[in-house]
Amino acid sequence: MKADMILVDLERILRDPWLDEDLPIAEAFIHRALGQDVRTAIVGGRVVMEDGRMTTLDVDALYREIRKAGARGIPPRQRGHAEMLQRLKPHYQAWYNAWLAPEEGEPFYVLNRRR
Incomplete structure (x- = not known):
């Protein structure tokens, strides 16, 4: 599945446990981001995840x-x-x-x- 766009909560990525202020955010994202950090995902123009919960699936x-x-x-x-x-x-x-x-x-x- 390919997402058109994802919105990611950077708080954990940029905080835990520590981040060198000289490290680019993009690099921190690549090395630290997890699926649990994704808050919203849009696929094919449809919001399929909002506030970290699937909207198109009855879990x-x-x-x-x-x-x-x-x-x-x-x-x-x-x-x-x-x-x-x-x-x-x-x-x-x-x-x-x-x-x-x-x-x-x-x-x-x-x-x-x-x-």
């Missing part, structure tokens, strides 16, 4: 539908995938845990070199 109805789907449980095919992933889990955990073992020799990254 309560959506949540009811999600709860109904969740109550049906996991479909058999998905359950099979989940079981397969549980069987694989110890193997990929062992693989990645090996990455945490200290390496011998000089590190290759310039900032971590010993000389």
Whole structure:
């Protein structure tokens, strides 16, 4: 979805936890802005979010539908995938845990070199 325009509350972006006064606002926005900072969004000329709340979506109805789907449980095919992933889990955990073992020799990254 592409927005024609968004209005963003800059208060948190420019305040928390601290912002160098020499940093351009645009740069702070790029690095700090989150979806929760969007107050208004206009798409195709229609306001789809106002005061941080969706105007084109019944969130309560959506949540009811999600709860109904969740109550049906996991479909058999998905359950099979989940079981397969549980069987694989110890193997990929062992693989990645090996990455945490200290390496011998000089590190290759310039900032971590010993000389």
